[in-house]
Amino acid sequence: MVWVFLLFLSVLKKCIENKMRVSPKCYQSIAKMLDFYSQFNPSPLSIKKFIDFGLNASEKKSFIFLRKELPVRLANIMKEIALLPENLLRMPSVIAVNDWYMRSFQEIIEFEKREPNDDTLEHFCSELVKIRNRHTNVVETMAQGVLELKESHDVDHHTEHSIQYFLDRFYMSRISIRMLINQHTLLFGGQLENAPGPNRSKYIGCIDTQCNIISVIKDAYENARFLCDQYYLASPDLIIEVSQHNQLEKEQNVNIVYVPSHLYHMLFELFKNSMRAVMEYHCEVDQYPAITITVAKGKEDICLKMSDRGGGIPRSTTDHLFKYMYSTAPQPSKSDAHTVPLAGYGYGLPISRLYARYFHGDLVLLSCEGHGTDAVIYMKALSNEANELLPIFNKTTSKFYRTAVPTGDWSNQAAHIGDRQISTKIKNHHLPQSCKESMTGAI
Structure with missing residues (x-):
């Protein structure tokens, strides 16, 4: 299989770097470790x-948990990489990503049987920092791999469907792995000063126990507004409205136990999209309608609804906004990959939705063409209900990549059932003349 070949190349490279002789046992043992760890399901955690x-941080306990959990999460997604279409696996950028994951997996399993003494704990923390830095550009590099595929091969509907399915799971896995690494390094690596926000004492790792939603909204707006002013020489204003379930105990600030960087990422992406829509839809006037954000705090969910008057989005386009292989912006050149992350890849909304869904929230778009668009972010109000949503590798997963997209069973090409888009590649059948006459008479 292709993945075995890629695995061999990765191990070969590492062995050469370490000036070791390549032996069949070398790559066979790693393949066995992947098979072993992929048998286990990840252990989702709640906020x-x-x-x-x-609050009762023990570096030893964290080490013991992570040296098993990280290989499990890595192995689960690495087994899926092997199921990707062969043409995609051959792309240079995808080979690079696969190599990063292989090296990280190897480095983590080296701690499998080590004693958790001070030297081991210090080494483990430094290795996690190195792994996190290595994977910094995974999103852009994998996106570049998809672009390389599109430029060199015709991508059929089944291949696109498989890539969409994989990338949702791949990037969600990446979010979860970075969450675990960030928590450990911030708690035990002396990196708490890297936590965002002015009051770092309220942070537990990268989680803010008193995340001020209004403050994050304003921060994301100001940064998006700066970009908008640079490009359009103007920008829409912001209106914030607060609605709470219990008006008798109305809070001045709406706080939530959450990861501020995740919320900021979602809001910044939505602000950029809304500002672009407003500025281009009202380009012939000097006044631009404000963007309104409604913060609603309920018993189960905290919802943020961003409303703009940017002309809305046609339903035919809305269907594509969360697809990784679709973008309304020009594709970036390779020189722009590091200066303008994700610009033109079309990954902003899909990954923002993954951040929302990571702790069992969601992100949805509701648009009225000719008027504007509402984007709603849902977050769990209770931290014990905000559980990680993690991909699991099993037989069902393997079957998905091998199974062709089912033939459509609806006549309308735009037919939808819930969130499932129906494929309608059906043949047109000609009715006998007698049947036509009967139907005409009935109508």
Whole structure:
């Protein structure tokens, strides 16, 4: 299989770097370790569990948990990489990503049987920092790999469907792995000064126990506004409205236990999209309608609804906005990959939705063509209900990549059932003349 070949190349490279002789046992042992760890399901954590552990942080316990959990999460997604279309696996950027994951997997399993003494714990923390830095550009590099495929091969509907399915799971896995690494390095690596926000004492790792939603909204707006002013020489204003379930106990600030960087990422992406729509839809006038954000705090969810009057989005376009292989912006050149992350890749909205869904929230778009668009972010109000949503590798996963997209069973090409788009590649059948006459008479 292709993945075995890629695995061999990766191990070969590492062995050469270490000036070791390549032996069949070398790559066979790593393949066996992948098979072993992929048998286990990841252990999803809730925000409350992150908080409870952080309050009584034990570096030894964290080390023992992560040296098993990280290989499990890595192995689960690496087994899926092997199921990707062969043409995509041959792309240079995808080979690079696969190599990064292989090296990180190898480095983590080296701690499998080590004693958790001070030297081991210090070494483990430094290795996690190195792994995190190595994977900094995974999103852009994998996106570049998809572009390389599109430029060199015809991508059929089944291949596109498989890539969409994989990237949702791949990037969600990446979010979860970085969350675990960030928590450990911030708690035990002396990196708490890297946590965002002015009051770092309220942080437990990268989680803010008093995340001020209004403050994050304003921060994301100002940064998006700066870009908008640079490009359009103007920008729409912001209106914030607060609605709470219990008006008798109305809070001046709406706080939530959350990861501020995740919320900021979602809001910044939505602000950029809304500002672009407003500025281009009202380009012939000097006044631009404001963007309104409604913050609603309920018993189960905290919802942020961003409303603009940017002309809305046609339903035919809305269907494509969360697809990784679709973008309304020009594709970036390779020289722009590091200066303008994700610009033109079309990954902003899909990955923002993954951030929302990571702790069992969601991000949805509701648009009225000719008027504007509402984007709603849902977040769990209770930290014990905000559980990680993680991909699991199993037989069902393997079957998905091999199974062709089912033939459509609806006549309308735009037919939808819930969130499932129906494929309608059906043949036109000609009715006998007698049947036509009968139907005409009935109508």
